[in-house]
Amino acid sequence: MNKIIYYLTAAIAALVFAACETKVKKEYTSVPENSKEASIKRGEYLVGIMDCHSCHTPKIMTEKGPAPDPTRLLSGYNPNVPLPQPIEKNTGWVLFAPDVTAASGPWGTSYAANLTSDATGIGDWSFEQFRKAMTEGKYRGIDGSRPLMPPMPWQAYKSLKPEDLRALFDYLQSTQPVKNIVPAYQPPGA
Numbered sequence: 001m002n003k004i005i006y007y008l009t010a011a012i013a014a015l016v017f018a019a020c021e022t023k024v025k026k027e028y029t030s031v032p033e034n035s036k037e038a039s040i041k042r043g044e045y046l047v048g049i050m051d052c053h054s055c056h057t058p059k060i061m062t063e064k065g066p067a068p069d070p071t072r073l074l075s076g077y078n079p080n081v082p083l084p085q086p087i088e089k090n091t092g093w094v095l096f097a098p099d100v101t102a103a104s105g106p107w108g109t110s111y112a113a114n115l116t117s118d119a120t121g122i123g124d125w126s127f128e129q130f131r132k133a134m135t136e137g138k139y140r141g142i143d144g145s146r147p148l149m150p151p152m153p154w155q156a157y158k159s160l161k162p163e164d165l166r167a168l169f170d171y172l173q174s175t176q177p178v179k180n181i182v183p184a185y186q187p188p189g190a
């Protein structure tokens with residue numbers, strides 16, 4: 001009788017252990033995929049509420065005003081709008097392209113960067129480059145490169161939490177690639 005109880009207990013223990021192990025294994029293997037997916041989702045949300053589209057997405061005109069062009073999301077300066085007339089240093093005024101993808105002011109003329117996953121965007125960037133560009137205002141996130149110019153509000157992004165930076169990067173890397181070579185920044189009077 002004692003032997004039967006012993007075997008029964010052992011069998012139940014083995015079953016419980018096996019069930020726990022499957023659960024642990026399942027959770028373990030599913031976490032990395034889920035967190036990448038969740039990070040991309042959060043990145044999309046952040047890009048929306050941090051309004052990257054305002055400057056980085058070409059617009060189409062609708063009855064209710066300019067709206068993001070869904071075929072060219074985040075592809076930077078809109079090549080269909082004429083280049084802005086550079087404004088000289090001493091006027092103090094700032095001029096924006098009608099869809100806000102380029103601006104000219106006392107700092108010179110700047111063109112919103114292509115942020116898509118294309119090679120003409122940030123498709124070949126490392127996360128470290130992205131971090132340096134977003135939080136240290138370095139062009140292409142390279143040490144010793146020129147500072148990023150207005151109206152890119154990188155100073156406002158300085159204290160982004162690492163997980164939010166990662167989410168923005170993961171989302172941008174997952175975007176539809178759009179080929180668009182953006183003109184180079186021109187210093188004042190160029």
Ligand code: HEC
Binds near residue numbers: 047110111113130141
């Ligand atoms: C008010 C306009 C504006 C907003 C909002 C904005 N940007 Fe920018 N961004 C620019 C402009 C203009 C440039 C180009 C600056 C330059 O060339 O010096 C730029 C440059 C960048 C660069 C550097 C690209 C490179 O080649 O070095 C990155 C990365 C970037 N923006 C990401 C973002 C992200 C992500 C958001 C939203 C969280 C965002 N920007 C919001 C205008 C903006």
